[in-house]
Amino acid sequence: MSDQTPSPQSPLYLVDGSGYIFRAFHALPPLNRPDGTPVNAVYGFCSMLLKLIEDLKAERLAVIFDAGRLSFRNEIYPDYKAHRPEPPEELVPQFPLIRDATRAFALPCIELPGYEADDLIASYAKAAREAGQEVVIVSADKDLMQLIQDGVSLMDPMKAKKIGLEEVMAKFGVAPDKVVDVQALAGDSTDNVPGVPGIGVKTAAQLIGEYGDLDTLLARAGEIKQPKRRQTLIDNADKARVSRELVRLRDDVELPDPLDSLHVGQMSAEVVLSFLEQQGFTSLVAKLRPHLGASKPAHGGSSSSAAAAAAEDMRAAVRDYELIQDEPALAHWIEMATEAGIVGFDTETTSLDAHRAVLVGFSLAVAPGRACYVPLRHVAPRKARQGALDLGAAGEAGADEGAPEQIPVDRAITLLRPLLEAPGVLKVGQNIKYDMIVMAREGIEIAPIDDTMVMSYALDGTRHGHGMDELAQIHLGVTPISYDEVTGKGRDRIGFDEVPLDRARDYAAEDADVTLNLHRLLKPRLGPEGVRALYERTDRALVPVLARMERRGIRIDRDMLGKASREFADGMAALETRIHELAGESFNVGSPKQLGEILFDKLSLPGGKKGKTGAYATGADILQKLAADGHELPAKVLDWRQLAKLKNTYADALAEAVNPETGRIHTSFALTVTTTGRLSSNDPNLQNIPVRTEEGRRIRRAFVPEAGHVLMSADYSQIELRLLADIANIQALRQAFREGIDIHALTASQVFGVPVQGMDPITRRRAKAINFGIIYGISAFGLAQQLDIPQSEAKRYIEAYFERYPGIRDYMERAKADARAHGFVTTIFGRKCWTPDIAAKNPALRAFAERAAINAPLQGSAADIVRLAMVALDEALEASPLGARMLLQVHDEILLEVPEAEVEETAALVKRVMEDVVSRPVPYVVEVGTGLDWDAAH
Template identity: 35%
Template sequence: MDATQDKRLFLIDAYAMIFRGYYALIRNPRLTSTGLDTSAIFGFTNSLIELIRREKPTHLAVVFDVGRASVRTDDFADYKANRSETPEAIKIAVPYIHRILEGMHIPILGVEGYEADDVIGTIACKAEKEGYTTFMVTPDKDFAQLVTDKIKIYKPGLKGGDIEILGVEEVKAKYEIEDPKQVIDYLAMMGDAVDNIPGLEGVGEKTAMKFLKEFGSIENLLANTDKLKGKLKEKVEASAERGILSKKLATIICDAPIEFHQEQYDLETPDFEKVKEVFEEIEFRRLYENLYRAFAPAVTETVVVSEVEVKQTPTGTEIKGQAMQLDLFANFEELDQATSTKSSIEHNDHLYQFVDNPKAQKKLVDNLLKQRAVCFDTETTSLNELEAELVGMSFSYKKGLAYYIPLSESREEVLQTLEIFRPFFEKEDLLKIAHNLKFDYKILKQYDITVKGAMFDTMIAHYLLNPDGRHGMDYLSEVFLNYKPVSIETIIGKKGKKQGTFRDADLRTQTDYAAEDADVTFQLYELFAPQLKKENLEDLFFNIEMPLMEVLAKMELAGISLDEKWLAQESIDLENDLRNLEKTIFELSEEEFNMNSPKQLGEILFEKMQLDPKAKKTKTGQYATSEDVLQKLASKHEIIKHILEYRTYQKLKSTYVDALPSQIDKLDNRVHTNFSQTTAATGRLASVNPNLQNIPIRTLRGQQIRGAFVSGEGKKIISADYSQIELRLIAEISGEDNMIKAFQDGEDIHASTAAKLFKIPLEEVSKTQRSQAKTVNFGIIYGQGAFALAEQTGLSRTEAKQMIEAYFETYPKLKEYMAEQVNKARQMGYVETILGRKRHLKDINSNNFVVRGHAERNAVNAPVQGSAADVVKLAMIKIDRELEEQQMKTKMLLQVHDELVFEAPADEIEAASKLIKTEMENALKTQVPLLVEIGVGNNWLEAH
């Protein structure tokens, strides 16, 4: 667009752009640290700022719908009646957007009873008479009817795509019409489902275009229906009155009661402080910089650093010179001021340099040691830390400035280089920053470098601030820095056999990629560190999560031994059992079929055997045969029991027995899982590659798999398991006296609960009664209602309801606590664990009772489950420190929620067991005793 044109008015269709921004981020919404969904605000504001920066409008206004569009609903009561409820995030967004627009001195328009379309149409037509070129900023096709030589549609690009400007010729070509005004007839003929405009019956997009070519207008069409044939003729004639009404509804009004005073629309300089206040409130950090630049006068500033010239110009940034070795430790304040965050490395001021000789590297280390905080990153040949080779390291301690250290293929030479950097990694009072620090920690550990002192993992920091979000560096960079980092796949290729390694890249490419990673991560640190403090999460971060990261790194490197011979035999046994079960199932069904085909199984069960006349089908038209469905049919026929058993054995074989041997590392013949601190929103750890937390324990056959996890020669496996930790903690948190006393007296809590529920002596509680009480005890934590309890216990819904009522009479403070948690969540938007971990619940005030109910259950459960996770993490940190201080050889190997698994030399079994039990039971000072059960064996099954 020619920026030299005078009198260019941009009219923004507010809600169209707000909805567009909201849905663009619907899969990965932007949430503040308090859980506020700012997707719509960000999308709209970012588009607005980009429009101002790009187009430099002379005049601008934003137009909102105000109240009901009575001018149309008076004619047609069902106008827009089928529109769904506006998402709550958008309702919340509008007041913020109004504040931002007010701060930017941009007029907000709207006329009661008229739609934004009418206001835009009226202003555009009046502005045209005053000589303005008007751009209607909207994706709405209805506006095409207004297009003239001086009025155009401006459609912002989707997902970074190009903008589209529709003038007269573009509209004529798009709709195959002679005049843009015919768009009204086009809409009248085909109708509009979005606005509930009925249109002519039987007329769609193609037919409407055909009619316009032949008849030119809806009136002319209706006057010549004799030229139509068959059913279409009947339908058009029958809906003629509806068609004329549709034209009236589709016509944008150009004489709404609003004046066009030119000076009102002048684009003025914003009140930056006022806008900044709103941006800080909703945690828009980089957007403020973009706003400032959009209005900043054109400047040219050149900063020379060493031999690299960085030039800031009105049209972008020029960087001259090459990455160099260095004399780099002059004053970089000017570089800081010259830098600007743009879209990618090509458009972002930066100074990235490689340092490849020992003398310069020592000089770099001397400079790093003077800093308070430094970000580092490692580049390797693989993501498997046990086999990966170091290719390079990068460092950054200031935005836009980073150094890359390329490393030799020779391990001996790498070790020599690392010795130069050892003082940096081991300096206790220097904060080391990284993203996914555990990976870098483990890589360096393989080269005999232990990272010491305070550490800051930006991935974990963001997880604490927003547990439900995504935490990848590239994603965080795009969201928080408005910057798209170089993708690793552009360097080494896409995943697959042909994918290369980082070592294959040239030095320039390596430098740019690695230095960028360190630079971006340092910038994320600068954003997240103060936010952790603001949210009172520093203690949790520095005293729990970061020390735990080191513990987990050690556990992952240690691994655990597998008995491959046992697994091979178990695979044979399971295969035999599967064949026998298959034979039995075929006999019972009197037909052979593919057991792994849900379609064939469904036909056998519900068509041939008629086990459920009301059997449900999936979206694909097949019968549903999930485990839940089959469990409900278990009493109908014995075949169901065998099918469920078949599926259980098949999963055991494929997922564990046959798969685990392939996970054994060739270097030490042990399995090395990875523990994630940033997966479960509750604070629990997750285990991947392989997932060792999901080893089945419900069935005897599933439990047997733990027998494959064995101790090394001369060692034993120790299993330490918290007993009913969640129940103990909910008693502690709620202050429920009856439950606290039962635990303090060492009673069986389920039997004790049953005795109170059924009002009988403790010794008279039956197994069934204890089982029912156990279901209620754990069900209450997860917000279980009468329906779910009835299904699990076999009670009627009335009996289940009565049991829940009796439960709360027995434990009244528990009921009070649950209500308090829900109320707190409604007021604060989050709940907290015993150590201050926050779980944001953005749906707690939702109008949708199903969505709200889920959030309410989380309000009760998250603090309990999260507190249990906190206690286990505390215990792990304390045990690790004690084992190290006492110089014991016992190693922590696994964490499976409430259980910790160790490997200990025979001569340490007694001492290690005592140490583990003591530290776990005293991890946190509570009035409810935390009980830990210890087991010892040659394998995990024996120990457990």
């Protein structure tokens, strides 16, 4: 669908990406983006690629890069390329941009650690030749001349001329197959290849011409007439042999991508144009736009050719939406879906909350415009039922007087199950976790799956939202019928089971149709944009895991919550009385506005206005300071606020959230909302249950295990600091983590110059705040605020810290530069964390974005590790005979419910799986605790 089959005679172009970068950089005049990032080499590279694709009609092409500065050659000869200077400062930011360009053009982007681009080129050339395919190597590097032979040619990308036998003869004085031998003798000063002293290319060519090859020459060196040359050759035979190993390209490297995968993919106009625009390449944009957006004028912000095609299908297709009310018709649709191997699937229910939702009907989409809706539990519209006695029992048996004709639910489920569980049919949903939870209650486990919402998040992060309507608008240029339009809103909203069937069919079938269209569009972008593994192994794999966790829920001791609530209420009442007494009047303690006026106007305490609204700030930090100065009223307000929070947000709300059918709380985890890849939890939020105060921990103690079980908490110890040591490559910190040293004490000793032994707890606390500050993109202001010290003092701490760990400052600068260059920073797994404000004119906004850019790779990599750990742990537990199951995730912690008898074995497995999920130069240590409530498990 996205890639045309190349014609057999189409040559394979192997582009030497790394070689090109240097040449273009030196050959082209300086060119900068509006933000100052140099992009001349990027520009040259993009022009060159477009030329190859357009002028030469290249169909099969790969761009190949050096993976780093070191290769296997350094093991043979440590000084290889040792004299190469660091690349110029203006070139460094262009390396990643050129890889981005490659991916944006939907071209294979290949590199392999330990090998140079030239070795990969040699290996691909060999494989292609053996497959009878013609190869054109695009490079001006003389080192590649050795590969020229029948069917393998070399092309200079800048002069656009072919390098053939003639040029090789002119350069080395021998045929391509003898180039290696000449280079071995002559050496190469730029790469620090020794060669034989005193012998240059001319002499080498002459010698090889005379003796045939290097081995023969060295064996018969004694026959050489010139005495000096004879002796040097005999003395330096080994050097010549080593040199040959260095210059000879390896053609037996294991190919990172299979040979037949190297073709020019379908460019996404959205991706290419936005990349080129970001670089400020307006001429290229103008040149390219007509080709990419040609099929239709840009519509609703989407302009890629694939998008245009899909959008066109979506808009122009005859909407062949069917209403299914009998079994043979459903059987037919299931047959079509099975044959297609892919089906868009969507459920309609009675509630937005998956855990309370009852299945009302479902829709299937099998091709663009081909979708159906199958009603299952629709009832007669309300008007027809008015006057019926059982107003509240709409869905129950007996209340279906006048209900439309529908397939019996159990029959429909029986027909549907084989499709939804078929390993050979991909079920595509939009937020399919919801449908999986709903269908699980009907006894169906959906697999395998794709999720357009999750895909969109892996591709575009938080550049935009991932709701169906937004995605449909952006990518397809269509506005689906809105839910409100179908059910009404506010007081008059009706349940989906009351929606007339023709309306229900139009709405529901369209959703499945849109989902399948989005899939057609988004899936091909995963590979080219470098997030396929992230999507498949991390994000998509997490979906069924989260569905199971949410469905399981966590047990709650409601009596404990009720008791706490009453006591909190008593405390609040007493405090309120005293507060009014101190204020000399009655007012709403919960109103920051009224409180501010009491404190600062009536009582004239020190403090001030703030913010655009002109209201007094009355945050905890301000009340805390007033309380410390001996003022009772703010102290009491602080106590009151704490109790109010605990009662309203926790004790009462959590009791209310208990599902009466399961006696447990079922949260919902969102996996596509955060900028860093973290999950979030809502309805209710179980990721912010109190833990820091004794009163608060009463709430946490109400989270309890099932009878015969315990709760087990497994958390990554200081994961973000470890990632800092890891990513920023700080040897001293890495070492400290490997040795299990107290990291805050270490920081204290480095910054304050005190010994670790017998450290003052206050000193350690300060160091801890510094460490946290580093992770957040430290500022003197923020640290001063946190520690309540003068900003000048905070500044000194920070300077002392950077003095000791200059690599961390480098990391921070790199993060900011990355964000400026791309608009995003990345995690160690390649997740893009977008920082749109990085180029803001408002310095405050920009500073915010800079700190976020520093923090995101740390927080985001941690989030990715935990996501992966959950997937791995789910698998490991399923494969084991153990009865333990995951319940919750709280960023660096996983909470499980474990049979009492299996605690030890489970703890060992959990620790091992979590710690081994990544293999890095820093250990990621997991601490495990168990108990009869969540507090005790810590």
